[in-house]
Amino acid sequence: MNESTEAARVHEQAKREQVFQRMFAADPHRPRYHFLPPSAWMNDPNGLIYWKGHTHLFYQYVPNDPPWETKHWGHAVSTDLVHWLDLPVALAPTPGGPDQDGCFSGCIVNHDGAPTLIYTGVQGDQQLPCLATSPDDLITWQKYRANPVIAAPPQELDLLAFRDHTVWKEGTTWYQLIGAGIRGVGGTALLYRSPNLVDWEYMHPLYTGDRNRSEPVWTGSMWECPDFFHLGDKSVLMVSVYDDSRFREEAYDGCLHYAVAFVGAYTDHTFTPWTQSIIDYGGHFYAPQTMLAPSGRRLLWGWLWEGRGDEAQWAAGWAGVMSLPRVLSLSADNMVSLEPAPELKQLRGTHQRVMDLPILPTSLMQLGEVQGDCLEIQAELVPDEATELGIGVRCAPDGTEQTLIRYDRLQGRLLIDRQRSSLSEEVYPSRTDSLGVGLFARGGSARVKALDAWEMGSIKVGG
Structure with missing residues (x-):
């Protein structure tokens, strides 16, 4: 050129x-306080790494006009986990190369001081691991001239797919998991080892699910975006469930379902899970990836996919956002727990508080002083006689639009009711005055012990 x-x-x-x-x-x-690129499409977080005082967030990105198909790696950086500065595209497909049709998901490791990126290169029907290194602290990347670094999936396995990577080091040996699915069996994470990140030897499946088993969690026919890490003295395998044969209304594009965490023991390159659970029940969360912060905390981000149709996304000029950063821990029963990173408190602005307020079992009671479309709300509600109680957000003055966060005391369940979120066919409120916050109770009276609401600021540097 x-x-x-x-x-x-x-x-x-x-x-x-x-x-x-x-x-x-x-x-x-x-959105104002969820990360998203300058424009167009984004999905999976990739290559999360702390490098020389900065947290780097890479992600699946399509910078071109719709339809958004050929994946690149976008890039942003932060000094505080909250405010993000957009950087140039890190990876783009190379015409005629093993990634000519897309640079799919992967990870970044520190290889003796050299940032090294492992990703899935797409060329036609082939999806194979590729390598790139950065000479200038993660800003530009040079692809390995002999990509792909694994020439083919294991021939002895009848695989549905073979993509996405997590890499770690034990002693002087590198290990890698690649997401896959064994036909007729279930999702799996395939274990490899290497002395140098270039020459890889296949070992065995680290763990394989059962696509026909529904309890405690159905894990589908193929696993994407594997992540494997220690949490305390336990090991966690995290995967995203892909299956295009089982209909689930909440599935994205009919095949992306949810993320699952297995917690167990890792000994002699064998993983034995004790528990498994869905990471996020919101119905729009997928492909999470974690990183170890300098503080020792394990942090997680995930892709939040769109509820709008393709045409509405294209007209808007953007689609998909990143979740807020979450801190991982283990509960007493060895389940993965998550909470928002405390750094997000930096975004809090104007504050409103409601104290000791009764909630009568009538219609939604709107709080006139608490309004907005970009809020953090912390509330302590006491059920008293109520069988159900909760908070309404994005409420129109006449209640024609509202989204309810409901706690069912009898079932011990927290639910989000979107039936009246929008008067239009899309998921977002259509009225400009749908800004109210309200309280409700059913089956008896309840009360608010305390409710705090903050208007949230922007996460963009200078935004």
């Missing part, structure tokens, strides 16, 4: 971004 052609391309891209920024400034639905 000559200099004049490249200059013209950069100019057109700058004009395009200006158009998008004007659109987004007027878009009431574009």
